[in-house]
Amino acid sequence: MASPFALSLPAPLRQFFTHFPIYTHPPIDSEDKARPVTSPTLWIHAPWSPDADVLSSDVECLKWQAYLALRGLSDIAIRWDVSVDGALDNRLPNLHVPLKTLPGASKEVKEGDDGEGELLPAHLIPEWVDGQVGALNELEGYVDQAARDESRAWVALLEGNVHAALVLHQPSTTSFLSLLSPYHNKSRNIEAVVSHPPAPLFGISSLLPSYGTHVNVDAVEQQYKEAISSLSERLGTDKWFLGSESPTALDALAFAYLHCILHSKEHTLRFEVTRRVNLVAWERRVQSQVRGAFRAVDALQQKQP
Numbered sequence: 001m002a003s004p005f006a007l008s009l010p011a012p013l014r015q016f017f018t019h020f021p022i023y024t025h026p027p028i029d030s031e032d033k034a035r036p037v038t039s040p041t042l043w044i045h046a047p048w049s050p051d052a053d054v055l056s057s058d059v060e061c062l063k064w065q066a067y068l069a070l071r072g073l074s075d076i077a078i079r080w081d082v083s084v085d086g087a088l089d090n091r092l093p094n095l096h097v098p099l100k101t102l103p104g105a106s107k108e109v110k111e112g113d114d115g116e117g118e119l120l121p122a123h124l125i126p127e128w129v130d131g132q133v134g135a136l137n138e139l140e141g142y143v144d145q146a147a148r149d150e151s152r153a154w155v156a157l158l159e160g161n162v163h164a165a166l167v168l169h170q171p172s173t174t175s176f177l178s179l180l181s182p183y184h185n186k187s188r189n190i191e192a193v194v195s196h197p198p199a200p201l202f203g204i205s206s207l208l209p210s211y212g213t214h215v216n217v218d219a220v221e222q223q224y225k226e227a228i229s230s231l232s233e234r235l236g237t238d239k240w241f242l243g244s245e246s247p248t249a250l251d252a253l254a255f256a257y258l259h260c261i262l263h264s265k266e267h268t269l270r271f272e273v274t275r276r277v278n279l280v281a282w283e284r285r286v287q288s289q290v291r292g293a294f295r296a297v298d299a300l301q302q303k304q305p
Contacts, residue, residue, distance in 0.1 A: 037117030039077055041096040041297060042068070043087060046080040048263055054078055054294040055287070059166060059260045061093045064122055066252035066286070069293035071129050077297045088121040095120045095128065103131030141248040151242060151250045154234070157227050162257050165224035168215065169266035225272050232276040247286075255290065258283040 009017070042065065045058035056062045056078075068076055087094045098117050099105060120128055130136070142148040231254065235241055241250050258279060261269045273279050 037096055037098050039075065039098070040073070040101065041077040041079060042294070043082045043092055043094040043096065044078055044080050045092055050080065053291075054296055055259065055291055056080070056093075057260070057263070058092070059163070059256050060091075060122075062256040062259060063253055064093050064095075064125055065294065066255045066290050067125070067249060068129065069290040070247035070252050070255075070286075072133050073129065074293045076294050078294050079297050088119060091122065093122055093125075095122075095125050097128060101128070101132065103127060141246055142242060142244055147242040147244070151248065154231070154241070154250055155253060157230070158253050158257050161220075161223040161227040162261075164220050165269060166257070166260060166264070168217065168220055169264060169269055221268060224269070228272040228276070228279070232279050235278055235282060237278065251286065255283060255286045259287060 042061075044056040044061040044065065047053040047055055048057045056065060065078075082092075082094075084090050084092055096117050096119050102118055139145065139148050140151075142151060240247050241254060242248070244251070258273060261273050262280070262283060264270055273283075
């Protein structure tokens with residue numbers, strides 16, 4: 001017997017819904033199956049030459065490639081066929097790891113690994129690395145506390161003045177379709193890295209709304225030149241920055257910027273680095289170590305023409 005509180009649709013509404021019947025279909029079995037994750041795989045932006053290189057052309061991705069390699073990890077697979085729309089927080093890189101390699105994973109988790117693995121955003125990569133090779137001491141690999149504190153200033157210089165020049169001469173293109181997309185790449189624009197935010201192209205009294213930015217190119221380039229000069233002087237003939245006995249996070253960051261600058265099409269950027277022999281030699285030495293830690297996944301290699 002129907003409940004007296006049951007609601008029923010009015011006859012006109014039921015008649016309207018008859019024009020939109022629900023059809024169900026059996027599931028479609030596909031022969032394409034996701035390959036199980038058996039080794040760490042880093043999702044990155046495409047390299048400069050996808051058919052002959054494994055180092056990303058994106059400085060943010062390259063930072064983490066260098067970090068993984070200089071921490072002593074090797075045989076890391078990479079793939080660049082995943083769009084940023086498919087990445088966590090719409091940002092690359094992401095690290096796809098087997099469940100059994102997760103720090104603190106329980107025995108049940110390890111035994112129940114079905115090959116899907118776990119996808120990690122960039123900020124969780126250091127924690128995963130610590131679980132594989134051991135955590136760093138409180139000095140983070142630097143010779144003393146003064147060097148560790150000094151490293152913070154160099155990080156700010158690289159991610160400020162150097163990054164601003166790199167963004168200025170390598171602007172990202174925006175298509176009409178990307179404007180309509182609900183997903184956006186959250187890369188840092190030049191307004192976020194220059195010391196003084198540039199004024200908009202249109203004044204506050206303009207009839208048109210504020211649009212774009214007016215960047216003092218000469219100031220950005222001058223700060224970049226001074227930063228590269230200081231970086232070269234500080235490195236000197238040392239094997240690693242700040243006289244460290246082994247590579248640190250600063251070395252990974254410096255390598256990423258130097259490598260991208262040396263591959264830049266802008267002569268102004270390249271010249272400031274190429275005229276300093278110690279920076280070029282250091283980048284080449286570290287490049288071989290970083291490149292040797294990565295390999296393209298087999299499925300991706302087969303897609304190459």
